[in-house]
Amino acid sequence: MASALIQGSLWDRRARDWTCLQEARHRPLRRALLGALAPLSGVRLLDVGCGVGLLLREAADRGAWIAGVDAAAELLEVARWALPDADLRVGMPEALPYDNGRFDVVTACHALRYADDQPAALAELVRVVRPGGRVAIGQWADPDGCLTRDFLDRIGPAVAGPDLSARGALEAHLHDAGMIRIDGSELDFPFTYPDLATAWSAMVARGCVGDALDIAGKDAVYEVFLDVFAPAVRADGSIHDENVFRYIVAGKPV
Template identity: 35%
Template sequence: MTVQQTAFDAAERRMWGGRADAYAGSFARLCAHTVPHLLDAAAVGAGTRVLDVGTGTGAVAAAACERGARVTAIDAEPGMVALARRAAPAAEVHTAVLPSLPFADGAFDAAVANFVLNHVGRPRDALAELRRVVRPGGRIGLTIWCAPGAPGQELLGRAMEAAGAVRPAHLAPLAAEDDFPRTPDGLTGLLDAAGLRGPTSSTLAWDHRAAPDEWWSGPAAGVASIGQLLVSQPAPVRAEARRHYDLLCREYLGDDGRLVLPHRALLATARR
């Protein structure tokens, strides 16, 4: 299917373009936490033909290969594709963008999307496309950040708010008609609306540990919406945001000087 790009999609391409290495050095470890849960939910094992959508640095693809699956992975950002090819040399990795995938109907036994649905302008269309490329009875598994988030998810945003950061015009929000509640019921409702059978959703909770400078490095390089918010500010506001960040970090410091950041995400699965 061919779907016109939304303003939200255009903003996503801008915020991720050329930032694969910065993501790998900051937020990638956080997102990798859910990988085994996601693969279990999608019943990915030896011989499974699995599509990893939005592979990023290739953590899901690499883990699926280790299980003996036959892995195809895609990402919209060429830099991510390069990293994923190194991380998962046994996988076929391509540049492609939801919701227009270059695969035949029913080509896969399963499709997985780790923190991808929050980066597409039309989530229902994206799910419908995943449904199309999975065989009848095949599984779709996905994760997405829930709202409200856990305290660790709010640290960077609190620093920006305290500094008086103003959201830039190029950070287009998701259109109201395409949005959905980031709750278990909201996510299963979206899966159901996309024509998927038996959707279920549960909450994953964990503490992510990172050095303060590591956690700041992603936003400082413009990674994700929080990074675009930061780098679009005048220099004094950026400096003030860092000052507030350093102060707020004290709430999360462990005995080893690393941040202990509580996070929550939704894990959902359904069948075609």
């Protein structure tokens, strides 16, 4: 739980900025992932790293019974306001506060990158899904041209765990956890920021960047930010950040 408290405090610092500037941008990935899991009527679905509950809201609209876990209590408060009947709990991917086989489907979009022990987190996702159930994971794919990933990588490995976006890496871990790949795809959808100030606010809204700010200091982190983002500023002042995401759906043998 200490890890959950640390991670939660980092993400809670700028929860409003994260909600307004970043979380909604991942809607295409959430929709594609939920589409691959359809139909969801009556399905017991857990979203790990649920944030303010945007994936959960769409899953509920499709008829799912929903639950969510996140390290950030303030983000969960926003989720509770929108989803008062959902089972929402504070926790980390490596130690999910649910019984074995509780869910039909477990989803995790970008949550594993910030797990202290990614194999342990994957094992937890598998543990809480029933035999015959599914685990669906969304994350970055191709890093080329992605300013955000370049920035996160350059401010140091302390901000996140090992990257599972390399070809075959996630599939290998899922196989080791006893899962069988069912479906998967890639999506290309860039992020556009109107100016450098907005892009900076969006970057520091990530809890992991807050960790880097504490370790290296704001000036050092901002210098890296400018080195990555300033050359990408367009004539109108906007910034176009290329992003390629992927999702994988894997089944748990009966």
